[in-house]
Amino acid sequence: MIAIEGLCKDYEGRRVVEDVSLTIGRGEIVAVVGTSGSGKTTLLRMVNRLVEPSAGRVTIEGEDTRAQPPHLLRRRIGYVIQGNGLFPHRTVAQNIGTVPRLLGWDRARIAARVKALLEIFQLDPAEFAGRLPHELSGGQQQRVGVARALAAEPHLLLMDEPFGALDPIIRAKAQEDLLAIQKSFGTTIMLVTHDMDEAIALGTRIAVMDQGRVLQYAPPEDIIARPATPFVDALLGRGDRPFRLLSLGHVRDLLEPGTAQGEPIGPEASLREAFAECLWSGRDALPVIENGQALGIVRREALARQAGRPQ
Numbered sequence: 250m251i252a253i254e255g256l257c258k259d260y261e262g263r264r265v266v267e268d269v270s271l272t273i274g275r276g277e278i279v280a281v282v283g284t285s286g287s288g289k290t291t292l293l294r295m296v297n298r299l300v301e302p303s304a305g306r307v308t309i310e311g312e313d314t315r316a317q318p319p320h321l322l323r324r325r326i327g328y329v330i331q332g333n334g335l336f337p338h339r340t341v342a343q344n345i346g347t348v349p350r351l352l353g354w355d356r357a358r359i360a361a362r363v364k365a366l367l368e369i370f371q372l373d374p375a376e377f378a379g380r381l382p383h384e385l386s387g388g389q390q391q392r393v394g395v396a397r398a399l400a401a402e403p404h405l406l407l408m409d410e411p412f413g414a415l416d417p418i419i420r421a422k423a424q425e426d427l428l429a430i431q432k433s434f435g436t437t438i439m440l441v442t443h444d445m446d447e448a449i450a451l452g453t454r455i456a457v458m459d460q461g462r463v464l465q466y467a468p469p470e471d472i473i474a475r476p477a478t479p480f481v482d483a484l485l486g487r488g489d490r491p492f493r494l495l496s497l498g499h500v501r502d503l504l505e506p507g508t509a510q511g512e513p514i515g516p517e518a519s520l521r522e523a524f525a526e527c528l529w530s531g532r533d534a535l536p537v538i539e540n541g542q543a544l545g546i547v548r549r550e551a552l553a554r555q556a557g558r559p560q
């Protein structure tokens with residue numbers, strides 16, 4: 250568990266992070282959202298001591314982060330920034346192997362880890378290991394950046410707008426990959442994002458910041474259903490709330506017996522996608538099919554009900 254206790258940061262007498270306390274459970278993904286300048290990056294960087302707090306403390310599994318020199322602390326914590334921050338004159342393999350090398354892993358172990366990570370991120374090692382960052386697309390660079398951060402198997406991964414520069418399709422894929430990796434490694438993730446949809450899609454909990462303070466720290470469904478302040482409400486966007494709520498659920502949740510006509514949908518598709526498909530195709534129900542087998546239907550009326558404010 251990570252405990253952030255009464256964390257503050259002052260720059261030239263101005264407080265930019267004000268008394269932030271949060272606990273992050275093992276394996277959680279905490280998304281930090283808020284307006285520009287609200288202190289998100291500063292908060293994140295105080296966790297790995299790229300920024301030293303003015304007051305308060307951070308503990309990881311009960312150990313104060315000040316118990317060891319910052320450069321040693323940072324070898325245990327993955328860090329990914331927008332635009333990936335890869336070393337331009339080092340190959341993909343050398344970039345990914347950076348922290349394991351610093352930790353003194355032997356060559357064979359590093360090579361095996363680099364190969365495994367490239368495969369996880371669907372980059373053929375034979376083709377990509379020897380390339381320089383500028384020989385990759387933006388999306389590939391971003392994947393290498395995440396692979397590098399995960400190389401030494403950190404328990405904690407800090408991510409600052411990691412997908413901000415990606416187009417919507419690559420971004421959705423990168424988010425999917427991150428969720429899959431998080432599931433298989435059990436990594437705890439703290440992620441700063443401007444994008445409320447991203448926070449809702451990825452976060453087990455969301456911390457909403459404004460002017461250095463955390464206004465609400467709760468699971469996405471609570472933030473949507475019960476925003477703590479008018480600011481949180483405004484950040485969510487009133488017009489989008491029903492759809493954001495739907496994006497949290499899956500077709501499997503509203504599956505009913507029956508048959509329906511037309512293009513089917515899979516049980517793992519989001520309720521938002523199913524509702525959009527009903528509206529777009531003018532159908533009252535969609536057939537739900539998995540691996541060629543009919544499972545039942547999902548009805549527009551049930552989807553519309555699900556989009557209403559929870560009681």
Ligand SMILES: Nc1ncnc2c1ncn2[C@@H]1O[C@H](COP(=O)(O)OP(=O)(O)OP(=O)(O)O)[C@@H](O)[C@H]1O
Nearest residue numbers: 260261265283284285286287288289290291292443
């Ligand atoms: N090194 C610094 N010296 C002085 N002021 C700073 C420094 N770093 C950040 N700030 C100020 O602290 C405030 C919070 O900045 P921070 O980068 O944490 O915000 P943010 O929420 O991440 O913003 P954005 O979403 O635009 O990246 C801003 O007003 C910024 O100008």
